[in-house]
Amino acid sequence: MWWGLVRRLLIFLVSTAVASVVVFVLLTLVGDPARTALGTNATPEALAEMRHRMGLDRPVTTQFASWIGGMVHGDFGTSYVTHLPIGPQIGARLAVTMWLVAGGMAVALVVAIPMGTIAALKHRTWAGWLLSSLSQVGIAVPAFLAGILMVALVSVELGWLPSGGFVVPAEDPGGFLARMILPWLSLGLVQGAVLARYVRSAVLDEVGQDYLRTARAKGLTRWRATWRHGLRNAAIPVLTVIGVQLVTILIGAVVVERVFVIPGIGSYLVDSVARQDRLAVQGIVVTIVAISLAVSFVVDVAYTVIDPRLRRR
Amino acid sequence: MTLLVAGCSAGSGLTGSSSATSGAAQTGTEIAQSSTDAGTGGAASSTVGASSTQPSGPMPSDGTLKLGLVLAPASMDFTTTDGAAIPQVLLGNVYETLVTQAQDGTIQPGLAEKWTVSDDGRTYDFTIRSGVTFSDGTPFSAADAAFSIDYVKTKWTVGVAKAMDAVVSATAVSPTELKVVLGEPNNLWLFKMTTRIGAMMSAQHVDSLATEAIGTGPFVVSDWQQDQSVTLTRNDSYWGAPALEKTIVFTYFSDPTAMNNALLTGDIQVITTVQTPQALSQFEDTSKYTIIDGTTNGKVMMTMNDARPPLNDVRVRQAINYALDKDAIVKAAWAGYGTPIGSHEVPTDPWYVDLADRYPHDVAKAKQLLADAGQTNLTLRLALPPVPYAAAAAPVIVSQLAQAGITVQTSDVTFDNWLGKIFAPPYDFDLTIINHVEQYDVTTVFSGKPDYYTQYTNPEVTKLETEGLAADHDTFIADFRKVVTILADDAAAAWLWAFPNLMVADATVHGLPENAIGESLNVAGLYTD
Numbered sequence: 001m002w003w004g005l006v007r008r009l010l011i012f013l014v015s016t017a018v019a020s021v022v023v024f025v026l027l028t029l030v031g032d033p034a035r036t037a038l039g040t041n042a043t044p045e046a047l048a049e050m051r052h053r054m055g056l057d058r059p060v061t062t063q064f065a066s067w068i069g070g071m072v073h074g075d076f077g078t079s080y081v082t083h084l085p086i087g088p089q090i091g092a093r094l095a096v097t098m099w100l101v102a103g104g105m106a107v108a109l110v111v112a113i114p115m116g117t118i119a120a121l122k123h124r125t126w127a128g129w130l131l132s133s134l135s136q137v138g139i140a141v142p143a144f145l146a147g148i149l150m151v152a153l154v155s156v157e158l159g160w161l162p163s164g165g166f167v168v169p170a171e172d173p174g175g176f177l178a179r180m181i182l183p184w185l186s187l188g189l190v191q192g193a194v195l196a197r198y199v200r201s202a203v204l205d206e207v208g209q210d211y212l213r214t215a216r217a218k219g220l221t222r223w224r225a226t227w228r229h230g231l232r233n234a235a236i237p238v239l240t241v242i243g244v245q246l247v248t249i250l251i252g253a254v255v256v257e258r259v260f261v262i263p264g265i266g267s268y269l270v271d272s273v274a275r276q277d278r279l280a281v282q283g284i285v286v287t288i289v290a291i292s293l294a295v296s297f298v299v300d301v302a303y304t305v306i307d308p309r310l311r312r313r
Numbered sequence: 314m315t316l317l318v319a320g321c322s323a324g325s326g327l328t329g330s331s332s333a334t335s336g337a338a339q340t341g342t343e344i345a346q347s348s349t350d351a352g353t354g355g356a357a358s359s360t361v362g363a364s365s366t367q368p369s370g371p372m373p374s375d376g377t378l379k380l381g382l383v384l385a386p387a388s389m390d391f392t393t394t395d396g397a398a399i400p401q402v403l404l405g406n407v408y409e410t411l412v413t414q415a416q417d418g419t420i421q422p423g424l425a426e427k428w429t430v431s432d433d434g435r436t437y438d439f440t441i442r443s444g445v446t447f448s449d450g451t452p453f454s455a456a457d458a459a460f461s462i463d464y465v466k467t468k469w470t471v472g473v474a475k476a477m478d479a480v481v482s483a484t485a486v487s488p489t490e491l492k493v494v495l496g497e498p499n500n501l502w503l504f505k506m507t508t509r510i511g512a513m514m515s516a517q518h519v520d521s522l523a524t525e526a527i528g529t530g531p532f533v534v535s536d537w538q539q540d541q542s543v544t545l546t547r548n549d550s551y552w553g554a555p556a557l558e559k560t561i562v563f564t565y566f567s568d569p570t571a572m573n574n575a576l577l578t579g580d581i582q583v584i585t586t587v588q589t590p591q592a593l594s595q596f597e598d599t600s601k602y603t604i605i606d607g608t609t610n611g612k613v614m615m616t617m618n619d620a621r622p623p624l625n626d627v628r629v630r631q632a633i634n635y636a637l638d639k640d641a642i643v644k645a646a647w648a649g650y651g652t653p654i655g656s657h658e659v660p661t662d663p664w665y666v667d668l669a670d671r672y673p674h675d676v677a678k679a680k681q682l683l684a685d686a687g688q689t690n691l692t693l694r695l696a697l698p699p700v701p702y703a704a705a706a707a708p709v710i711v712s713q714l715a716q717a718g719i720t721v722q723t724s725d726v727t728f729d730n731w732l733g734k735i736f737a738p739p740y741d742f743d744l745t746i747i748n749h750v751e752q753y754d755v756t757t758v759f760s761g762k763p764d765y766y767t768q769y770t771n772p773e774v775t776k777l778e779t780e781g782l783a784a785d786h787d788t789f790i791a792d793f794r795k796v797v798t799i800l801a802d803d804a805a806a807a808w809l810w811a812f813p814n815l816m817v818a819d820a821t822v823h824g825l826p827e828n829a830i831g832e833s834l835n836v837a838g839l840y841t842d
Contacts, residue, residue, distance in 0.1 A: 032733070035732070046470060050470065081387050081388070081394065082387045082388045082394070082523070082539065083388050083390060083393065083394070084388070084523060084524065084539065089539060148570070152574075155577075155578050156574055156577045156578060159578065162578060162580055163571070163574035163575055163577070163578045163580060164571055164574065164575060164580070165575075165580060258567055258568050259568065259570075259571060261566055261568070261571050261575070263538065263540060263541045267540060267567070268540065270567065271385065271540045271567070274567075276729060
């Protein structure tokens, strides 16, 4: 088991390192940050001076080494465009996105687990059919469209909730909740619909299994048997999907943040791309990649916690 | 309110290169500023008294107003970061200038109470207002003004700073007397001092400009959340009339629908830039909303590469102009808001000549000119930068040119590519659509020398511009009227419409400037019922 963990950890570290090289190389190939910083009427001399000040006249390998070396120490550098340190911005924006992702995932789970389980156990009845159809509709609707429609209805027409923005929960918990409900729903309902399909098929796979019949024979009701034994087994494939979905929600948050004017990491990425802030883009992309890889690492570890059989391998 | 980001708020070639042609000496007598000076106060020497004060009606309140804007400032430092977003929030509100521009374009006293210009038009003597302090409490004097001007010349890295090369020396004669000497007389230098390069800064704070803005203005920056908002709070030790609202929040939206929704749900009170005029219908209820339709200095144009065959043939360029129906374009692309124009000018320019009908819509004439030029089977490329007006205008232009037998292939380009390959050498384009937002930029965009992406070459234009800048006021205006007329005759571009200043405000909000003059959005006069 420990070797397995170390192996997973190594895979995580190597993938992150490879990703940072790819990000650096791709972004070094495009654009000229010096020209961007100086505007349109820069003279060649001023451009050369700015390139020197930014360290762009150094060999690419040196540039990469100093960038990666700084990041290992938590220093993402200072933006050429905004002249502000990038690390603290990434941290602050990530905190906002984490609220969004956590709430969206919670909504997805609350929707998907009961919906998928009922759809599986009642799959030959009208209720099961209805739930399957509903989740099919949910899959077909992109999160940003759900967001736009909910704002049009709930905020603009009915005036029940604000149309967007973000307030720090510690300062104004009520305002925070009021502004997060619609983004959580638009992320969570759509992801919940996708997840419900997986929950349904995972539970369906398990309900016919021998161990469940054994459990019933021991005197458990059908629901209790499913709850105690079936769901635990069904959880393994579902957990994989949840891991993938966490990453999807993180990326999907980029669009939802735009619709709801939420200053998360996605908005920061889009704004940084728009102002050609290469160093910031590099830092953000590497952060997102690292988080995605960390999520799959955690999911791998979680398997072994849920399923004792995996620990013996 | 720049839709075009840094691109065309580019610096100016107005100054620094004017040749020694000061034939007409300027008047050195002190005359009161007349409103006919329209924006060119540098030409006439002037001594103007008392500062403008707020109208006696509304009283300062402790309220908060939230404004919605599009482009968030990347930094608080416009000395090293280009673009219109930073001066829009800071200039006039936090940093002040020696002279300012009124809504009618005339030059008014700011931190300078009055000024005189020497007979040769090279020496400006400013009388600095006394009793002015920076928001950190230190007094503002002529020495700070001299420092600020020198700082533009030596430390600013953005292109617009070139306009300050005109200055040979700036000296504080006494705490209230500033003497500025120009290398050559220049009719637009004083106007340039109303823009961001004229911002008066404190030597003690220039090292932290990126995060901290210390000026003499009616507001201080009390909070800045990058990409989200800038909060201005009334400066209680301001020398002039106090700001009417205590707090103004500039809130930034990257999505136009989100901004519209924020006004509809009361999160903001003003949309300062309407991105989608077609969506204005949801604000038609005049009991709830006010729609403001004023002017800007923006000239939306289809730039032609005047040096590249076959566009180097004036008949081809004229044919394109005849083939376009500008009224139909404005209607389809910008819901009819905006005035069609026929040269590189807007109706508020002091040298404006109405040339919108220079090339009336005439397909037959366009075909005839193309036949004369031997271009009956013409295909041109139209590059579209990622700006909403270009995307909106392109389909109409393509179909109108098709009727005259011109095939247009459109392609979308990123802003980076636009700046790198179209706006800069190798100028790889036939046609492109852009809004040139800078005021009085005709000498930059059409200098008559092939040093700009328009590639327009005409020595007569260069001569008229150079002489006009150094001449007396009447000659200056007359020369520039000739310049815009020649540009129209040569069909140097296909100008489309003067970009409107479209804003929507909650009906309780008053005091919004009707016209977007200069680079700032002054909010000291804003108030609510």
